[in-house]
Amino acid sequence: MSQLRPDLAVIAANVAPGSRVLDIGCGDGALLAALRDGKQVDARGMELDPHDVAECVAKGLSVMQGDADTDLVDYPDAAFDYAILSQTLQTTKRPDQVLDELLRVGRKAFVSFPNFGHWRVRASLLWHGRMPVTRLLPVAWYETPNIHHVTVSDFRDLVAARHLTVEGAWYLSGDKRISDAAASWRAEHAVFLLSR
Amino acid sequence: MADAEALLAQSHVLEHTAPLALDGGQALNGARIAYETYGRLNADKSNAVMIFHALTGDQCVASPHPITGKPGWWVRMVGPGKPIDTDRFFIICANVLGGCYGSTGPASLGPDGQPYAMRFPVITIRDMVRAQVGILDALGIEQLHAVVGGSMGGMQALSFAANWPERTRAALVIASTARHTAQNIAFHEVGRQAIMADPKWKGGDYYAAGKGPDKGPDKGLAVARMAAHITYLSEEGMHEKFGRKLQDRTEKTFGFDADFQVESYLRHQGLSFTDRFDANSYLYITRAMDYFDLAEEHGGRLADAFRASKARFCLVSFDTDWLYPTAESRTIAHALNASGAPVSFVELSAPFGHDSFLLDVPALDRVIAGFLKQ
Numbered sequence: 001m002s003q004l005r006p007d008l009a010v011i012a013a014n015v016a017p018g019s020r021v022l023d024i025g026c027g028d029g030a031l032l033a034a035l036r037d038g039k040q041v042d043a044r045g046m047e048l049d050p051h052d053v054a055e056c057v058a059k060g061l062s063v064m065q066g067d068a069d070t071d072l073v074d075y076p077d078a079a080f081d082y083a084i085l086s087q088t089l090q091t092t093k094r095p096d097q098v099l100d101e102l103l104r105v106g107r108k109a110f111v112s113f114p115n116f117g118h119w120r121v122r123a124s125l126l127w128h129g130r131m132p133v134t135r136l137l138p139v140a141w142y143e144t145p146n147i148h149h150v151t152v153s154d155f156r157d158l159v160a161a162r163h164l165t166v167e168g169a170w171y172l173s174g175d176k177r178i179s180d181a182a183a184s185w186r187a188e189h190a191v192f193l194l195s196r
Numbered sequence: 197m198a199d200a201e202a203l204l205a206q207s208h209v210l211e212h213t214a215p216l217a218l219d220g221g222q223a224l225n226g227a228r229i230a231y232e233t234y235g236r237l238n239a240d241k242s243n244a245v246m247i248f249h250a251l252t253g254d255q256c257v258a259s260p261h262p263i264t265g266k267p268g269w270w271v272r273m274v275g276p277g278k279p280i281d282t283d284r285f286f287i288i289c290a291n292v293l294g295g296c297y298g299s300t301g302p303a304s305l306g307p308d309g310q311p312y313a314m315r316f317p318v319i320t321i322r323d324m325v326r327a328q329v330g331i332l333d334a335l336g337i338e339q340l341h342a343v344v345g346g347s348m349g350g351m352q353a354l355s356f357a358a359n360w361p362e363r364t365r366a367a368l369v370i371a372s373t374a375r376h377t378a379q380n381i382a383f384h385e386v387g388r389q390a391i392m393a394d395p396k397w398k399g400g401d402y403y404a405a406g407k408g409p410d411k412g413p414d415k416g417l418a419v420a421r422m423a424a425h426i427t428y429l430s431e432e433g434m435h436e437k438f439g440r441k442l443q444d445r446t447e448k449t450f451g452f453d454a455d456f457q458v459e460s461y462l463r464h465q466g467l468s469f470t471d472r473f474d475a476n477s478y479l480y481i482t483r484a485m486d487y488f489d490l491a492e493e494h495g496g497r498l499a500d501a502f503r504a505s506k507a508r509f510c511l512v513s514f515d516t517d518w519l520y521p522t523a524e525s526r527t528i529a530h531a532l533n534a535s536g537a538p539v540s541f542v543e544l545s546a547p548f549g550h551d552s553f554l555l556d557v558p559a560l561d562r563v564i565a566g567f568l569k570q
Binding site: 058059064065066074075 | 508510530538539540541542543544545559562563565566567569570
């Protein structure tokens with residue numbers, strides 16, 4: 001699993017072996033393949049981009065072309081042990097509703113997202129008055145797929161407001177772990193494991 | 197063909213010794229199923245892939261067409277090193293029951309030595325598959341690596357996976373549907389009525405006139421093909437290819453010649469079709485497709501159709517296919533998901549409408565190769 005993106009490596013390390021997993025926005029299926037091969041997980045995926053779906057099928061994965069905003073309704077309740085949404089929440093039309101759906105189809109949910117409260121983002125806005133283009137957010141505001149910019153603090157608030165249980169939280173800068181206290185400023189990525 | 201040797205193409209005929217029980221309640225005695233094989237069956241007989249052909253297809257998936265001599269209908273997909281790799285898989289493709297390329301159909305001789313014509317029993321997609329399962333029994337193949345089919349071939353692949361769930365490890369269904377819609381039935385009915393309205397159809401008993409141009413209901417069959425052919429293309433594709441361009445003339449003739457290129461094209465498609473297809477076969481096969489409703493066969497719930505299956509599934513649709521649009525494939529994928537089957541679904545972008553599954557769509561090659569590789 002050494003090739004995995006740091007947030008995916010965190011998720012892969014914390015999924016129970018032999019469980020049923022739905023990765024929503026699974027991209028080219030790197031996480032699913034790692035879970036299937038490393039943890040004998042029944043790994044399913046959903047992905048919007050047909051090229052990525054084709055890539056997943058070529059890896060022998062079971063992936064449905066679909067949209068996190070609209071197509072999760074087709075899955076029965078608690079069909080999966082984990083629903084995973086990595087780097088996708090900020091691109092959905094209604095992140096709050098997607099979060100509800102995650103915890104409907106999955107008993108638990110992993111959610112990872114880029115922290116728009118990272119100090120570089122704050123500094124760029126404060127000093128230049130411009131939406132940042134950084135290593136983490138390499139695309140200008142007008143063409144970024146990220147339509148809901150969320151910070152670690154925002155997400156903690158949403159989780160509290162919905163009375164969700166945080167079973168685990170991991171904060172990352174590159175592949176380095178950041179403490180909970182420093183996460184709001186210094187984390188580039190956050191990974192949450194949630195349950196109801 | 198240059199790689200005929202590498203393909204190891206062989207023609208066979210299966211003779212059903214026992215009566216073939218049909219969904220309509222009748223049984224067919226002495227049914228013959230003509231089939232082609234490619235590649236080599238391995239020692240433990242685990243590398244067989246069955247390909248099902250579409251409405252007007254045939255068993256020559258990768259060998260020259262028996263009448264026209266044109267390359268096989270899926271040579272781009274089947275062959276050494278191709279997505280359905282004959283170096284690795286043993287490929288079986290049969291002419292469907294009711295067909296006109298060597299399998300028993302309405303043109304075959306019945307017990308009284310006369311062609312069946314309309315005395316041939318009405319058959320279903322499941323009957324077609326049942327007749328082809330006999331090939332596996334004859335070859336001693338317990339379980340296929342995969343069943344593969346596009347369009348009506350996809351219906352057969354679905355029917356196979358639902359009704360013979362232990363006999364395949366995977367099912368690949370392209371540009372297909374789990375049931376014919378009112379619109380699908382309507383287009384087929386236009387075709388059938390065109391055939392039956394041709395005075396040379398004679399209630400189906402046209403075989404005595406012999407073969408050759410205009411001996412049978414060629415005009416009706418040609419119109420049926422023209423109507424159907426429109427449904428295989430996309431509006432954009434047709435517009436791009438023909439637009440309002442005129443055929444070999446600079447002015448409209450103010451008559452009813454084929455002024456427009458699209459008219460000329462369709463007339464040619466219709467006419468050349470009559471050289472290679474039997475009108476009664478067209479009636480019977482379109483009827484079988486219209487009767488197809490996989491959920492109905494399984495108590496009304498599509499998910500129940502796949503309950504006994506442990507196979508992997510892959511469904512592919514095309515964004516310009518309005519005959520069996522993406523929503524149909526999605527419905528199947530959701531039913532499979534609900535039944536817990538491992539299923540992938542992808543809508544590919546291609547400009548050719550329903551016919552995309554037969555044409556140059558590199559993304560389809562990747563999906564098929566990847567799915568079968570496992």
